[in-house]
Every structure is written in structure tokens, then in C-alpha cells.
Amino acid sequence: MISxxxxxxxxxxxxxxxxxxxxxITVIESSLPAHQRLARAIVDLLLPxxxxxxxxxxxxxxxxxxxxxxxxxxxxxxxxxxxxxxxxVDPSSKRSGGSVLADKTRMxxxxxxxxxxxxxxxxxxxxxxxxxxxxxxxxxxxxAGFDVIIVETVGVGQSETTVASMVDFFLVLMIAGAGDELxxxxxxxxELADAVVVNKADGDNVERxxxxxxxxxxxxHFLAPASFSWTPPxxxxxxxxxIDIDVIWNTVLAxxxxxxxxxxxxxxxxxxxxxxxxxxxEEGLRDRFYQNPEFKKILPEIIKEVENGTIASTLAANRxxxxxxxxxxAEV
Numbered sequence: 001m002i003s004x005x006x007x008x009x010x011x012x013x014x015x016x017x018x019x020x021x022x023x024x025i026t027v028i029e030s031s032l033p034a035h036q037r038l039a040r041a042i043v044d045l046l047l048p049x050x051x052x053x054x055x056x057x058x059x060x061x062x063x064x065x066x067x068x069x070x071x072x073x074x075x076x077x078x079x080x081x082x083x084x085x086x087x088x089v090d091p092s093s094k095r096s097g098g099s100v101l102a103d104k105t106r107m108x109x110x111x112x113x114x115x116x117x118x119x120x121x122x123x124x125x126x127x128x129x130x131x132x133x134x135x136x137x138x139x140x141x142x143x144a145g146f147d148v149i150i151v152e153t154v155g156v157g158q159s160e161t162t163v164a165s166m167v168d169f170f171l172v173l174m175i176a177g178a179g180d181e182l183x184x185x186x187x188x189x190x191e192l193a194d195a196v197v198v199n200k201a202d203g204d205n206v207e208r209x210x211x212x213x214x215x216x217x218x219x220x221h222f223l224a225p226a227s228f229s230w231t232p233p234x235x236x237x238x239x240x241x242x243i244d245i246d247v248i249w250n251t252v253l254a255x256x257x258x259x260x261x262x263x264x265x266x267x268x269x270x271x272x273x274x275x276x277x278x279x280x281x282e283e284g285l286r287d288r289f290y291q292n293p294e295f296k297k298i299l300p301e302i303i304k305e306v307e308n309g310t311i312a313s314t315l316a317a318n319r320x321x322x323x324x325x326x327x328x329x330a331e332v
Contacts, residue, residue: 002027004034006041013046013144015054025119028136044138047332050142051269053085057163059153059189060173063198068149069173069239071107076245078115082148085141086110088121089134089163090154097213101249117146120153131162133284135276138166164192165272168265169252172196176205176212190216194231195251202238209236230255277292285324295321 002023004011009027012020027037060066074084084105110116119137138149153163165169174194190196196216201209205237217234225231233251237244259265289295302320305311 002035004038006038006045009038010045010143011044013042013140014049016145018114021117021140024140025137028140029133039267040134041254042049043139046139046143049141053142053147053149054252055138055149055151056162056165056252057153057167058150059159059163059170060159060199061175064173064175065233065239066152066154066173067107069199070152070240071099071110072242072245073108074107074116074150074248075113076242076249077148078110083117083146084110084148084150084153085117085119085138085144085146086150087119087134087137088152088154089130089159113146116289117141119142131166132280135166136273144265160189160192165275168259168268169194169255171248171252174198174216175200175210176208190219191226193220194226194255195232196220196232196234197248198234198236199239202237202241202243212282227259227264229258277306289320292323298323300330 009020009024013024024042027035027042030036030039053239058066058070070086074086077084089277107118111118119141121134134151138151141149149167151163151167170192172189172195174196176198198212198216200207213234213236220232220234235244235248237248237250239245256265259268300321302311302316306313306316
């Protein structure tokens, strides 16, 4: 049974009630209008209690060992006294709800630890919809006292950019010994990276990992860094053997400290919040536009006219846009 009192959920989250935390996220993930209104009220109540966590985004090529890396990092962090929430952004999965759902069975230690919380992305949906729910879930988890939020991108395409736009530190995981090391990574992803880490640097793979590290380091030299105060390092690790996981976390902490001192952390978060507001405005306008009964009524005919060449695309678009403020264009 879902209560309609936002204060009920907010207080439960602030009290650290894991059952109510899960229920609150279920409300946020719901597409029902009543639940969306309730979710907005809950987020508004909890927002003043959020923002204190380190937000870490992680992406990587297939087979890189993201789940093993996240479990190794998360396990190390909870042992050190942190509370860790793992979230996913995956618009591509309609059945599993994202790799984190399957990874829950692999992250055996982390999944059962009371200081950790693992939540897969909603099944199906558009990238924008999933990202919106993930952002709001991040706020809820921060208000619940989780001080490290790990957002994993398990989809493809723009999901990396989306995750990078909601975190403080974006980590790109790579592997060695898989052919041309630079074939599996896009320039755009490298430009987003605050650090590149070559995983599986263990056993007979240590030399290949070091060779790959040098290749990525060379590639990064050709890109202008996003910040004058930070040059993205290229590191190696073995998530399976727990080798240099602490080095990676110390890199995240060094970045966080540096950006806090320079004011870039706060500036970036402010920019992310404003960018997110405009994204929601555009998404809301698009939704209202497509739900407009007049739009639905005249769209098929306008599409036919454009296809037949009896009306220009520019004029057709203007005619549709005028429906937003109920204007009838003079030329139509």
C-alpha cells in the first residue's frame, strides 16, 4: 500500500529505514501521475538533506569487469566506514532492468552488507526517463545517509554523457589484451573522463595492462583537459585481486579535495542543477505537446501534406508549434 503523505516517506528515509527507502524509490520510478506528484513533493522535502556525498560515475567497455570492480571498491569503502549506494543508468534493458540487477547476484558481499544499497535502473523507458529517476534516487540515497553514490552506465550511446552530467568524478574502465586498445573507446568518452583505469592488471596480463596504460595516456595528451586544475591520470588495477583499488579511491578523493578548494565542485553541481532544470522543462514541453488533443487530431493530415509536398516542412512545424499557445498562424 502506497501512502499519499510525502512527509511519511521523507521521515522514513531520514531515519534510515531501508524498507521505506525502497518504497520511496518505487514511488519515484512509478509513471502514474499521482505518484509523480508525490515523488516531486518527497524530493523537495529531502533535497536540503542531500548533496554531501561523493558522486562517482563508472563506465567501461563490455567485459571490463565493472561488477567486480564496483564490488571490490564498495567492499573496501564499507569496511572503511562509508555507506555506499550503487545505481544504474540503462535505457536499453527491457527485461533485466540493467546489468546491476544481474550483478546483484555477483556482488554477494556488497549486496548483503547493511552499509550498502544496490538499485538497478527501471526496466525499459527512454534515457531521459531513466536518468530522471536515477537523479532523484541519488538525492533520496544521499538524504538517507549514503556518503558515496556510484552511478554505473550499463547502456550505450549517450548514457555515458548522461551519467557524467550527474556526478563529480567520471571513471572510465578499460582492459588490455583485446586487440587494438584504442578501438573500443570513443574520443567523446575520453573527453569526459576524470581518470582512465586499465582493469585486470594481474598475472600474465600485467605487462599488457601497462602497455595499454601508456597508450591511453598518449591519447589523453591530445585532448584538452576539462579543468585547468586536474589532468586525468591513467591507472591500472586488478579488481579481482584487490590490487590498487585504494589508489583509485585516493585519486577520487584527491580530485574531490582539489575541486572543493578551487570552488569547481560547487560550480559544477550548480551548473548540473540548472542544466537538469532546462532538460526537465524541454521534456515537459515535449510531453505536453504530444498530449495536446489538437496536435493528435491534425498531425496525421500534416504528415501527409509534408510527404506529398503540398506544404513546406517549415510551415508545417510552425503550424504544430502554434498549438502550444492556441494561436492560428495567419498564413494557414
